Amino acid sequence: MENRFRETFELWGYREVRTSTVDYFDIIRGGAGEGFADSIFKVQDSDGRLLSMRGEVTTQIARMLVSKARSEGRLFYITNCIRFMEAKPLSQREFWQAGAELVGGREAEADAEVIALSLGALESVGIREARVDLGNVELFRRVAERFGIGDFDALRRAVASKSLGDLKRVTPDEGAQEALSCIMTRRGGPEVVRELSGMVGEGFDGYADYFDELFGLLKTYGCADRVRVDLSTLREEMKYYNGTVFEIFLGGLGVPIGGGGRYDSMMKEFGLGDTRATGFAMSVDLCVKALEASGLGLEGPRASTAVLYCDGFRDKAIRLACEMRRKGIICTVERYSGQGEGIAVGREIVDLRTGRRYAP
Amino acid sequence: MRGLIIAVPNKGRLREPALRLLDSAGIRRIDDDRVYLANTTMDGVQVLSVRAMDIPVYVYNGIADLGITGRDVIAETGLEVYELADLGFGAxxxxxxxxxxxxxxxxxxxxxxxxxxxxxxxxxxxxxxxxxxxxxxxxxxxxxxxxxxxxxxxxxxxxxxxxxxxxxxxxxxxxxxxxSTARLICNKVSYRTKYDMVEKMVNRIRGRL
CATH class of the missing domain: 3.40.190.10 (Periplasmic binding protein-like II)
Structure with missing residues (x-):
């Protein structure tokens, strides 16, 4: 599965990066936020400084790019992450993540590319039914500001849990309730954002235009029918998102298999202002689980051909195997015991299945 | 795709009002009380009876699509689920x-x-x-x-x-x-992949409040 992901990412022009297993805790906390920082394993360095085990990769990549003063690039990773997750029995503490980061580029174009890439990577392993829900953290924050809602955390909790009862407790303003209900309950195409911008007044048309452009691009990529707008999607576990965010999910699997979003503000916090960046990560373990549940499973490794040597012809068999491997044929060299299938190497080289002389 | 599973507390102060609410929405268990996953009078809808404290766990993991349990319990587990309705009882x-x-x-x-x-x-x-x-x-x-x-x-x-x-x-x-009050909670993936079924069910239940 990892190889399929790797091939897909490379086809899209992304380069693999490896990040360090341990990193300075302060840096990770600065990028990903307090809530996330609570869930990572910490160890002490020999001088007493607090280190953290890799719990996610985006923060590390952002910092790496900043340290190299790179404001453009396409990168991917497939790696293990370790997190402390008390109440989540499905998840194990160590899990494999595959993800990609696109730094630079125009906003809608880059967002569409990473969404299409995430669905493309899933397709490459046989998961064709994945769906994506889109939200926008900045749009949500500006709606809250527009109505002057003071308790932003309570509002975010109410919206993320789609709790209309809690929303009423957060704001008595009817206009605010109408707009926020739209954010919480409407699900559809870019028209949802147009509808919302009509409710909140001037200054929000830009978001509707952006979503129109994004869906146009997704249509060109051939995946718009698998993407929906649900503006209550906030991915609040990471504080670094500041624009479009998305969640990838699949029927029959209770939790999202991945997600991502735009994190320009983290690049800025690390010192590369005006740098645009977006990306996503998916759980490799959940992809395996999904395939197993659907009875599909991954195809096993490609069949291997046995090169069977008769006594006195071992070197000839090894030379043949080397030639076959150069041509991309998987093979092993074994002594011929009088039975078994493969290529028999004696005075002649014979394919035992067909009985014909073999030439690789 | 399978139908809907609604989790309700198997005992305690929320069980009776939860079952009454489902009953008024036309969902009645037809298996006896010892059956934890019971069929109901509504085709394709099953009622799962488990501990109130465990309901967010079943719903978060998508084993149950919907659940009725207290806000207190949801907050204690800290699991992300949608709270689609405040049911008012169990205050x-x-x-x-x-x-x-x-x-x-x-x-x-x-x-x-x-x-x-x-x-x-x-x-x-x-x-x-x-x-x-x-x-x-x-x-x-x-x-x-x-x-x-x-x-x-x-x-x-x-x-x-x-x-x-x-x-x-x-x-x-x-x-x-x-x-705290009792809430109708929903798995985040079920909400999206079974949107029509979930919306219909939620509207039925909201209509009975």
């Missing part, structure tokens, strides 16, 4: 209580290192952290009200609807952690 407060004769009038007054018994260790720990009091949490599985009088702990964090049980056990409330 109660999660409170901090100490012995009647205690000199402490509010949670902030409790001495550092006080022992607190509760069925809600996560909420209790967070509450005392926010109030700047370091406490030792002792997790109990019920009848928490008796613990202070017997000398096991200095205070408790427990549910109280009328305050009568606290009073009968010689306790007084000195702070509120949160207010």
């Amino acid at each position: 109660c407060d999660l409170v901090v209580a100490v012995k009647e004769g205690s000199p402490h009038g509010q949670p902030k007054d409790l001495p550092q290192g006080s022992k607190v018994a509760t069925e809600f260790p996560n909420l209790a720990r967070r509450y005392f952290n926010e109030n700047g009091v370091q406490v030792e949490i002792i997790t109990l599985r019920g009848a928490v009200e008796i613990a202070p009088v017997l000398g096991l702990v200095d205070g408790i964090v427990d549910l109280s609807s009328t305050g009568a049980t606290l009073e009968r056990n010689g306790l007084k409330p000195i702070g509120k952690v949160l207010s």
